[in-house]
Each structure stands twice: as structure tokens, then as C-alpha cells.
Amino acid sequence: MNFWLLLENSLVNLRETEMDKGGKMKNRLSRRDFLRTGMCLSAASFLTSGKSLSSREMKSSKRLVIASGNGLRATEKAMELLKKGEDPLDAVIAGVNIVEEDPEDMSVGYGGLPNEEGVVELDASVMHGPTHNGGAVASLRNIKTPSQVAKLVMERTDHALLVGEGALKFAKAHGFKEENLLTDKARKKWLRWKETLSAKDYWFPLQKDEVEPELQSVLTYHGTINCLAIDEKSDLAGVTTTSGFDYKIPGRVGDSPIIGAGLYVDNEVGAAGSTGRGEANILNCGSFTVVEFMRRGNSPEEACLQTLKRIASKSKLQTHLLNKDGLPRFNLKFYAINKKGEYGAASMWSDGKFVVHDGQENKSIEIAYLFKNGEERKQN
């Protein structure tokens, strides 16, 4: 059977998912109504009581943390905190803070590659399963740990997303200090990119033999970190944080701070997050879709693969996103945990890893994939 036809067939069942999404929006409005009428305490106690879980589900729970491939230190830290009984959201945020503050990870936080004007702009979101609450910041400048600011948006405002200047003012009001996030290494990479953009500009690049090896390539590069956790009470939480596409147009916002795209948590079903090409993810509500597939009974890995199939199928309508074989020429990865503590991840293209800490061992494992690098033609 034709490959694309196979994809279409596998996606037909998502219609109900889209209807569920409308239902969720109604739930969100009623949550706000509760807040406004001062009933938040009774609502919170209902949501955290776990009464909607069967006793079988409660028994099958286990502590687990997963993250994107750059998250080995994040999962270690998050598991340490889960074992101390910390809230799963606090645990995953403390985990990703290590990467946000590390100048060597050039896809997240301090040391992230800048926008086309040489300014680092950060995006992050958090979501807390027990309260079905979330917060996010986008295009945030000068603050190393946007995930912490996202959590404050969730806790200290009635909003879900703050951007740019407003997000920075909000962070400063809460005591965050402004810092220059552009490291020397990131500045040199950005400058090299700028100098080699065109043969007709006014920037003179160094001669090839003068260029440091790590600056020889000006290929664009993007990463992100997603980290998800389930605690011993089967409560879920997640965080996604990034510096976004390197050399992006100032103000470009990716999927990481978009609840439903870069991150989604439904405490009754599971949690999902993503890394990779944000635009494709935003246009397909990726993490929300992964959770909906899990709601329908798919395993976390299968849910991630089904979502990637849908995105691959939709991408064929945008020819600039296709390689010579008609397949998506971008990568995108999803990570997921379900309510039982089962986990999985999948990538559009092969050769990636993700990280899992099961309470005993913290390890990097091969990620499932939709297309195998180097064997594109065999897929048709």
C-alpha cells in the first residue's frame, strides 16, 4: 500500500481527539470561574484527592523521570527530589535548571545560541498534573532560568503565558536578576553565521585556516530540554525549556512555551513533551495529541509514533519542508509517560536517544523512530 495512504488510515481515528480538545477548553473556563468565585480550595482538594483513580491504577504507579537526550543530569536531580517526596513539578524544574544554567548546552538557557541580532531569547513552559495548571514564558531575555519564571506565571498570575518585555518585567518583579546570556562561544558562532550568510554583504569572515574547528560549520542547530515525571502517588508534571532556533527572527516563538504543543499533562492519562522543529509541532498540537493517543489506549511509544505520523502526513502539504524523497526534512521528537508509569519516546528520524531514570538506574536509551536516516527511499 502507498506509504502516505497508510499514514492517512492511521490518522482517521483522531477526529474524536479534536472534539475532546474543545471539551477541554470548556473545563479550563470553569476552572477560572472557580478561581474567581473563591472556590479554589475546594476545587484543589478535589483535584488532588486522586478519587478519579481506581485502586488498581494507584497500585500500579511508580516513580519515573524521563527527558530528552541532553537530560541525564536533569533526570538524576529530579529523581533525587522525587525520592525526598518533592512535588513532581518542582523536581523536574530543578532538573532542567542544571541544563539552563550550563553554558555548554547551546540549546537551552544561559549559553543558548542567539537570535539573528545576537540576543538570546528563551521560551519555557511548565504543567502540573494534580491541579491541571500551567504557565509559560516566551521570548524572555536576560534571565537564565525561564522554567522558574514559567512556574511563577502559573502560581502568581491568572494568566498562562507572558512574553517579551512583560515576561522580563514580571521576572524582575519576582527578584530575578538580569544577566547577559550570550557566552563568548555562542557569540563567536553567531558572528561566524553572520559573516558567512552571503557573498554580498559587508561582513568579512576569517580565512578558513584561521577559523576554530567548531566554527567551521554554520549549519543551524537546535535543541531543547523536556523533562517529565510521575511520583509515587501517580501524579504527573512536566517542563520544556529552550533558546529556540538559533539565529531566529527576533520575537520568534517555538513550541516549547505553547501548552499542548511543546508540553501537555493530563493527570488522569499521562504527560508528553517535545524537542525539535517547533513550527511543525505547533501546527499539529503535538504533545496534546500524544496524550490523546494514550487516552485511547496506545502505549507511550506508540502514541509518540502515531503523532509523528500525523505530522509527517500534514507536512507533505508544505513542499519546502520535504526532502528529495518527499519526506519531512526536519526532526521532531516526543517523550511520554502514562498514568501507569510506562514510558516511551519517538523521533521523526533515527539515531537519537532519550533518558530514563526508573529510581534505580539513570540511563540513555535508543529512541524509536519513523524514518531511518540514510534509507529514505525504502520507506516509500
Ligand code: GLY
Ligand atoms: N522545539 C524548540 C523550538 O522549536 O523552538
